[in-house]
Amino acid sequence: MATLTKLIRPLSEDAQGKRERRKEARPGELLDAALDLFVEKGFAATRAEEVAARAGVSKGTLFLYFPSKEELFKAVVRENISGRFSEWNEEFATFEGSTLEMVRYCIQVWWERIGATRASGITKLIISEARNFPDLAAFYQQEVIRPGTDLVRRILQRGVARGEFRKDLDLDYAVFSLISPMVHLIMMKHSLAPCCPQDYPLDIERYLKSIADNLLHGLCVRREAAA
Amino acid sequence: MATLTKLIRPLSEDAQGKRERRKEARPGELLDAALDLFVEKGFAATRAEEVAARAGVSKGTLFLYFPSKEELFKAVVRENISGRFSEWNEEFATFEGSTLEMVRYCIQVWWERIGATRASGITKLIISEARNFPDLAAFYQQEVIRPGTDLVRRILQRGVARGEFRKDLDLDYAVFSLISPMVHLIMMKHSLAPCCPQDYPLDIERYLKSIADNLLHGLCVRREAAA
Amino acid sequence: MATLTKLIRPLSEDAQGKRERRKEARPGELLDAALDLFVEKGFAATRAEEVAARAGVSKGTLFLYFPSKEELFKAVVRENISGRFSEWNEEFATFEGSTLEMVRYCIQVWWERIGATRASGITKLIISEARNFPDLAAFYQQEVIRPGTDLVRRILQRGVARGEFRKDLDLDYAVFSLISPMVHLIMMKHSLAPCCPQDYPLDIERYLKSIADNLLHGLCVRREAAA
Amino acid sequence: MATLTKLIRPLSEDAQGKRERRKEARPGELLDAALDLFVEKGFAATRAEEVAARAGVSKGTLFLYFPSKEELFKAVVRENISGRFSEWNEEFATFEGSTLEMVRYCIQVWWERIGATRASGITKLIISEARNFPDLAAFYQQEVIRPGTDLVRRILQRGVARGEFRKDLDLDYAVFSLISPMVHLIMMKHSLAPCCPQDYPLDIERYLKSIADNLLHGLCVRREAAA
DNA sequence: CATGAATGAGTGTTCATTCAT
DNA sequence: GATGAATGAACACTCATTCAT
Numbered sequence A, B, C, D: 001m002a003t004l005t006k007l008i009r010p011l012s013e014d015a016q017g018k019r020e021r022r023k024e025a026r027p028g029e030l031l032d033a034a035l036d037l038f039v040e041k042g043f044a045a046t047r048a049e050e051v052a053a054r055a056g057v058s059k060g061t062l063f064l065y066f067p068s069k070e071e072l073f074k075a076v077v078r079e080n081i082s083g084r085f086s087e088w089n090e091e092f093a094t095f096e097g098s099t100l101e102m103v104r105y106c107i108q109v110w111w112e113r114i115g116a117t118r119a120s121g122i123t124k125l126i127i128s129e130a131r132n133f134p135d136l137a138a139f140y141q142q143e144v145i146r147p148g149t150d151l152v153r154r155i156l157q158r159g160v161a162r163g164e165f166r167k168d169l170d171l172d173y174a175v176f177s178l179i180s181p182m183v184h185l186i187m188m189k190h191s192l193a194p195c196c197p198q199d200y201p202l203d204i205e206r207y208l209k210s211i212a213d214n215l216l217h218g219l220c221v222r223r224e225a226a227a
Numbered sequence E: 001c002a003t004g005a006a007t008g009a010g011t012g013t014t015c016a017t018t019c020a021t
Numbered sequence F: 001g002a003t004g005a006a007t008g009a010a011c012a013c014t015c016a017t018t019c020a021t
Helices: A023-041 A048-055 A059-065 A069-080 A085-093 A099-115 A120-132 A134-161 A171-190 A204-217 B025-041 B048-054 B059-065 B069-080 B085-093 B099-115 B119-132 B134-161 B171-190 B204-217 C023-041 C048-055 C059-065 C069-080 C085-093 C099-115 C120-132 C134-161 C171-190 C204-217 D025-041 D048-054 D059-065 D069-080 D085-093 D099-115 D119-132 D134-161 D171-190 D204-217
Strands: none
Touching: A023 A048, A023 A059, A023 A069, A023 A120, A023 B119, A048 A059, A048 A069, A069 A120, A069 A134, A085 A099, A085 A134, A099 A134, A099 A171, A099 A204, A120 A134, A120 A171, A120 B025, A120 B119, A134 A171, A171 A204, A171 B171, A171 B204, A204 B171, B025 B048, B025 B059, B025 B069, B025 B119, B048 B059, B048 B069, B069 B119, B069 B134, B085 B099, B085 B134, B099 B119, B099 B134, B099 B171, B099 B204, B119 B134, B119 B171, B134 B171, B171 B204, C023 C048, C023 C059, C023 C069, C023 C120, C023 D119, C048 C059, C048 C069, C069 C120, C069 C134, C085 C099, C085 C134, C099 C134, C099 C171, C099 C204, C120 C134, C120 C171, C120 D025, C120 D119, C134 C171, C171 C204, C171 D171, C171 D204, C204 D171, D025 D048, D025 D059, D025 D069, D025 D119, D048 D059, D048 D069, D069 D119, D069 D134, D085 D099, D085 D134, D099 D119, D099 D134, D099 D171, D099 D204, D119 D134, D119 D171, D134 D171, D171 D204
């Protein structure tokens, strides 16, 4: 059982670990360290020296690769915003099964490739710091949110087109019904769950199954009883 | 049409008479100003002097009422965590209509009393700063999240008991299907929406209706075997 | 047995005490409170509000009587520098007994009228703050040190003139032999003794007797053995 | 003629190359600067930036070596409390001459090694700030005052044992007859003398000789019954 | 007169950033 | 390149002083 609180990485994982670092790896290690710290403590509360220390280099070295803490932050975000949407679009464009299966697959794949990985921290980061980095927020909106929303929208549209989903879906807004539980899960994972582990013994499989079930079939027993 | 980006409060415009003695009003004004700024910029990036200025007083005055910036933050959170759940529990315990109506009413009422008000900023604040203020996060978890979750769970249970909702609901997790769109809306309202207004021309009524519809009836046309 | 550490006044002696204060007494009470606090914590570390609180008035009232903290300090010093030297000079000018008796009497009287009283705090105060208040130091030098030294010098001279004291006394410097133990006693009383009570179980009578004995008769068994 | 007011050090005159890397030297330079300033103006009235400036570095550098102004103060005191007493004890334990010579030698050596040096400032510092730093005062009491007092006591005892000093000396208190003029001299040097130079044209040799003479032989012409 | 709420200059401390080595 | 000592701008917080009531 994959519990939410088990997913938080321990902080000092590789503080000592690999001493035989290749020089070319430096920026990557700095970005790695920075991602963890920014997600955990926020941009302002993260000290440049701490990032450097966790990456196993000196403070000065950090500024050798990134001209400022702000640029480091931006690099962290850019680095972790995968432009894999074309690949994913392809994947979903050629999907063969029912749209119901597609939705479940979509959720599963999102969890495996984003939700469960450190990439999920980026979402937390963006949402927390958006107001202080509006250009980054816009960038994220454009590179991730919009393509993601479009992808989801296309899936839903396919369902409607194929007669699987309700004709009267308000497509522009129905995407939130699918996206919200993912965003919410990320937020929990990176904020409250680490603070109150006993309150978040989430079984991810059940979580994902439950939201997929409810999303597809609704809470109600039958369809005709509109509220 | 209530658009998300219209909901951000403009700067305070008063700050009239200086040196006016009004001890009673000060703390509230400071908490008000602090809430706005903390939500907008985060705890660390908000300067004490700025909070004071927005409240129309000098820096020194802030520290007359709150011993430190951290205590101000805690006061902001505590102040805005109303213990209104007993009242709400009452309201829902004596609800007369169908549980479908109840869910719609719940969403509507949540928006009016929380989502649309500045109280929603607290959720953003907590989620953004939880790791830096774990005690506050725990406090919020206990005072808000847990009672809120319980309330929602009771509603769902009522629906199952009355035969309105599916028997096979995974109650512990179904609550997220209702809560996630609310949390997500709050996050959007306080982070990306102010940065990319053109991307968030959200019509709240449609948003709320859509998630309620989908939550209750699912995306699918009819209830066949789950995919 | 009068032990040094018993002589330190408890801080909150009259915090509540006499509520029926006469208005005319205010400045005096402020000076009283200020003296204690300045002696205990030094000028800089003493807060005006604390002085006011101990005197049982508000912060504003203090500044009603003294234009600034610095003026308060100066007033404290001036107030406690008794111009009683003319009286004392009289007393010693008409002294009838031997100069040995005179020296012992001088020490005793100093202790009773200065050393044992709160006036002794002034010396501690002046010495500690002299560099920050050079004009006050000069004032003290002129009003207290110089007359005091002169008085002592006259006593010693009387002893020499009457053949009681050694002819070869270096009068200008011999005064220190009498004054130093007094200054030292004051310093101990107001600094180290309150911090290390167990190290300063001083029996004042023995202290005064010992220094008088040694001053008058020296440590040596007989006079001719010059070192 | 060594006059007391000539002994005050002028401001530092170096501060040459900036950004010179010399980690080893910094703490010492800062402690040096801090000692001077703390002695002159007291702890509270000395600004951290001023200490740094006098040491020829920036404010930030000070906090690189000392975590706080208070720790700087403590370091200043500790640094200057040399544990040289064992060496001195040795020196006096093996002293060959008369105890009269020993007393004169003791006074002379004290002046050369402590009184005339900046170490004397520590005594002034401790006495002025004891009430604000009780733990440091206790530390000083234990590390300096007690060993010093013991050393003096042993000298006096030697004199009594060898029949050089009076049998009826009250040893516990007689130590003050020797120590007080030293403490007093330090106090004058660091407080009133710099303010009223014309009042303190002290000839140290005469001062030391006078107190030694009077201490050993007393003021009186011959040893008659104590008054 | 007395109050105490309000002020703002001043200071300790932090930390991103620089640069001599 | 890499380092880490040094910097100084920025900010939290204090407290003497003011002044409307």
